[in-house]
Amino acid sequence: NAGVTQTPKFQVLKTGQSMTLQCAQDMNHEYMSWYRQDPGMGLRLIHYSVGAGITDQGEVPNGYNVSRSTTEDFPLRLLSAAPSQTSVYFCASSYQYSSNQPQHFGDGTRLSIL
Amino acid sequence: DAKTTQPTSMDCAEGRAANLPCNHSTISGNEYVYWYRQIHSQGPQYIIHGLKNNETNEMASLIITEDRKSSTLILPHATLRDTAVYYCIVRENFGNEKLTFGTGTRLTIIP
Numbered sequence: 112n113a114g115v116t117q118t119p120k121f122q123v124l125k126t127g128q129s130m131t132l133q134c135a136q137d138m139n140h141e142y143m144s145w146y147r148q149d150p151g152m153g154l155r156l157i158h159y160s161v162g163a164g165i166t167d168q169g170e171v172p173n174g175y176n177v178s179r180s181t182t183e184d185f186p187l188r189l190l191s192a193a194p195s196q197t198s199v200y201f202c203a204s205s206y207q208y209s210s211n212q213p214q215h216f217g218d219g220t221r222l223s224i225l
Numbered sequence: 226d227a228k229t230t231q232p233t234s235m236d237c238a239e240g241r242a243a244n245l246p247c248n249h250s251t252i253s254g255n256e257y258v259y260w261y262r263q264i265h266s267q268g269p270q271y272i273i274h275g276l277k278n279n280e281t282n283e284m285a286s287l288i289i290t291e292d293r294k295s296s297t298l299i300l301p302h303a304t305l306r307d308t309a310v311y312y313c314i315v316r317e318n319f320g321n322e323k324l325t326f327g328t329g330t331r332l333t334i335i336p
Contacts, residue, residue, distance in 0.1 A: 115268075144323075146326075151328070152328065153312065153325075153326030153327050153328055153329065154269070154324070154326040155326075156323055156324075159323070169323065201268050201269070203268075203269075203324075211257065211274075213259070213271035213274065214271065214324060215271065216268030216269045216270070217268050218266075218267055218268045219266075219267070219268055
């Protein structure tokens with residue numbers, strides 16, 4: 112049981128490049144989400160999904176797109192990377208939306224935009 | 226979600242109980258108290274949560290005051306591996322999975 116798996120672990124991009132951060136979970140969780148963490152700050156919610164085919168914005172969605180075609184996968188896309196998107200990105204999942212279940216986090220993707 | 230207040234940092238001697246306080250004076254009746262921790266460079270790890278009764282699991286105990294305006298996370302026998310940032314979060318049980326992370330308490334276990 113791998114839990115929440117994020118790839119890649121590290122990535123360096125140039126301004127304007129695009130990329131997709133991958134997140135997969137093998138726990139059959141309905142709810143998945145993406146957070147970013149900047150130095151000295153807590154985690155901030157980017158986007159979330161309550162199930163396959165359903166996504167919604169969090170508090171800092173600008174510059175990011177998501178889709179949820181399967182229960183297992185929830186990729187995060189940067190269409191045109193900007194230096195302000197340099198951060199550590201965490202994916203999380205939990206059993207079901209509106210359930211009293213804790214969220215499980217991946218180990219993060221460390222992204223630098225030059 | 227209710228706002229939480231935690232000390233910025235704390236130290237605890239190895240083998241002693243670590244008591245981490247959290248104030249959540251504006252908590253509402255349907256909001257749970259959750260605790261997570263983040264060990265350096267890893268993703269947040271769930272520790273424990275509760276509504277109004279004290280809770281205990283294999284990792285920690287959670288003590289919630291009767292008025293629910295504050296709580297304390299207790300690590301009974303702290304080890305060096307417990308050095309981490311600890312986050313106290315309150316959130317509604319229904320209709321909202323969002324976890325609002327503050328800056329947490331940086332707990333350092335001293336050998």
